[in-house]
Amino acid sequence: MYPSSLQKLIESFRLLPGVGEKTAERYALAVSEMDPEKVRVFADSLAGVKTTLRRCSICGNLSDHEECEICRNPDRSHKLIFVVQSPKDVIAMEKTGEYRGVYHVLNGVISPSKGVMPEDLDIDQLVARAKDAEEVILATSNTMDGETTAMYLDRLLKEQCPGVLVTRIAHGLPAGGLLDYADEMTLAYALSNRRSMQ
Amino acid sequence: MYPSSLQKLIESFRLLPGVGEKTAERYALAVSEMDPEKVRVFADSLAGVKTTLRRCSICGNLSDHEECEICRNPDRSHKLIFVVQSPKDVIAMEKTGEYRGVYHVLNGVISPSKGVMPEDLDIDQLVARAKDAEEVILATSNTMDGETTAMYLDRLLKEQCPGVLVTRIAHGLPAGGLLDYADEMTLAYALSNRRSMQ
Numbered sequence: 326m327y328p329s330s331l332q333k334l335i336e337s338f339r340l341l342p343g344v345g346e347k348t349a350e351r352y353a354l355a356v357s358e359m360d361p362e363k364v365r366v367f368a369d370s371l372a373g374v375k376t377t378l379r380r381c382s383i384c385g386n387l388s389d390h391e392e393c394e395i396c397r398n399p400d401r402s403h404k405l406i407f408v409v410q411s412p413k414d415v416i417a418m419e420k421t422g423e424y425r426g427v428y429h430v431l432n433g434v435i436s437p438s439k440g441v442m443p444e445d446l447d448i449d450q451l452v453a454r455a456k457d458a459e460e461v462i463l464a465t466s467n468t469m470d471g472e473t474t475a476m477y478l479d480r481l482l483k484e485q486c487p488g489v490l491v492t493r494i495a496h497g498l499p500a501g502g503l504l505d506y507a508d509e510m511t512l513a514y515a516l517s518n519r520r521s522m523q
Numbered sequence: 524m525y526p527s528s529l530q531k532l533i534e535s536f537r538l539l540p541g542v543g544e545k546t547a548e549r550y551a552l553a554v555s556e557m558d559p560e561k562v563r564v565f566a567d568s569l570a571g572v573k574t575t576l577r578r579c580s581i582c583g584n585l586s587d588h589e590e591c592e593i594c595r596n597p598d599r600s601h602k603l604i605f606v607v608q609s610p611k612d613v614i615a616m617e618k619t620g621e622y623r624g625v626y627h628v629l630n631g632v633i634s635p636s637k638g639v640m641p642e643d644l645d646i647d648q649l650v651a652r653a654k655d656a657e658e659v660i661l662a663t664s665n666t667m668d669g670e671t672t673a674m675y676l677d678r679l680l681k682e683q684c685p686g687v688l689v690t691r692i693a694h695g696l697p698a699g700g701l702l703d704y705a706d707e708m709t710l711a712y713a714l715s716n717r718r719s720m721q
Contacts (some may be wrong), residue, residue: 326617328587330571337565339558341550352539353572354611357537359587361573367535368569373528374555375562387555389526413552419524 331357347427355451383454385430385447387412394418395427402426404459408451408478410466418464426462429454434470435477441470443477451478452485467496467514553714581652583628585610588721593625602657606649606676608632608664616662624660627652632663632672639668641675649676650683658688665694665712674689685694 327335338349341352356364380386381393388394395401395415405426407415409415415428431446463478465471474494482491497515498507507515525533529551529582536547554562562596578584579591586592593599593613595632603624607613613626653659663669675688680689696705705713 326614328576328585328591330568330587331585333564333568334572337568340553340561340565342553344584350614351541352609355540356569357539357572359573359577364569364573365536365537366531367538368566370528370531371554371562371566371569374532374551375557375559377528378526378555387526387529389528393526404658413548416524416548425721509575 327353362511374509380430384428385412385432385450386415386428399417400425404457405462406451406458406460407462407464408462410471410474412478414464426460429461431465431474434465434468434474436470436473439470446474448478448481452481455482455489458486458489461486462492463495525551578628582626583610583630583648584613584626598623602655603660604649604656604658605660606650606660607662608669609674612662624658627659629663629672632666633670633675634668634671637668644672646676646679650679653680653684653687656684656687657688659684660690660692662692 326332327350334353334356335346335349338344338352339346349441359367377389378387379389379391381388381391382397383392383396386393386395389400390397396403397478402425406429407418407424407426408431409418409430410431410433412430415430416422418428429447429451431448433441433446435441435443435446451461461478461482463475465474465478479491479493482489495518496511497518498504500513502511504512524530525548532551532554533544533547536542537544542550552687554565557565575587576585577587577589579586579589579594581590581594584591584593588595594601600623604627604631605616605622605624606627607616608629608631610615613628616622616626619675623680627645627649629646629649631639633639633641633644649659661673661675663672663676677691679690680687693716694709695716696702696709700709702710
């Protein structure tokens with residue numbers, strides 16, 4: 326139906342998450358109307374992500390260098406390790422501007438149902454790093470697999486790195502969250518994790 | 524926040540229609556996890572659209588060649604011209620598999636409010652082609668601007684190409700359309716364009 330050059334581009338767009346036939350067609354037609362220079366930059370940046378982007382050799386975060394900017398930053402506390410599932414979580418946390426420590430990207434969570442076992446994650450490296458740390462903050466998702474992973478890591482770290490403080494990020498009502506809009510799980514967490522008023 | 528290679532790709536994805544920051548981030552991260560060969564094909568197809576894709580010199584449809592496959596097809600009736608606003612409309616019509624004539628892409632509709640005048644559209648070429656045609660089917664949208672364009676073309680074609688039959692595609696209830704779900708405009712059209720039962 327489409328000229329083959331356009332058809333190829335539609336098929337490439339379809340590889341993106343959540344992009345169906347109609348959306349891919351719309352994107353490809355938009356590209357066909359774009360400024361040629363912008364399309365060249367687009368093509369180069371696609372190739373660039375594959376040639377220069379890699380995982381930081383220390384924390385597993387995405388980086389254009391052997392070690393990521395956070396790990397190379399001497400102003401950040403390298404004694405404080407924030408453990409997350411994926412590089413996206415690092416970005417989300419960095420956007421808050423509230424955290425001054427470093428990260429560790431596990432690259433997933435333990436999920437027996439999906440066949441993901443502890444040895445599939447970057448846990449050995451976390452344990453090695455935790456030996457020099459003061460605190461490890463477990464920030465895996467508040468899901469069954471995320472909680473399982475947090476419990477597993479808590480036990481492992483307390484065993485292998487006895488001096489380190491292992492904490493879990495707080496769960497409860499979101500900022501601006503109205504009580505009657507919260508789901509039951511969130512409410513139950515918010516209740517059981519209540520703290521005394523200052 | 525992101526490594527610069529990823530940031531550049533996010534900015535390119537943001538140029539696509541309806542893609543905001545979050546979606547662009549999701550697409551770029553997906554690319555970072557894609558098979559390198561697929562990313563290479565993606566980059567090549569982006570460049571390919573700009574180097575090989577052009578407008579058919581006869582009908583204005585998108586094509587990888589000087590003349591599009593429809594215009595070059597001797598099995599199609601070149602005496603029947605289906606007039607549309609954009610290449611997308613050609614695809615939509617071709618998908619029905621019902622039409623065996625050729626097309627003419629106007630590249631827009633007359634829209635005084637947006638400053639689009641008849642001379643901004645590929646109308647001269649349509650008139651030239653219509654001189655050899657038997658029927659010109661006007662298929663601009665059923666909107667104010669689309670109707671204005673259809674009326675303008677009808678008058679122009681009758682004046683310049685007296686022998687040609689000028690028709691307008693039908694408007695009415697869509698296939699499977701329930702009466703009580705139809706908007707008033709559609710219902711009014713369906714009523715005024717009613718035809719006698721066979």
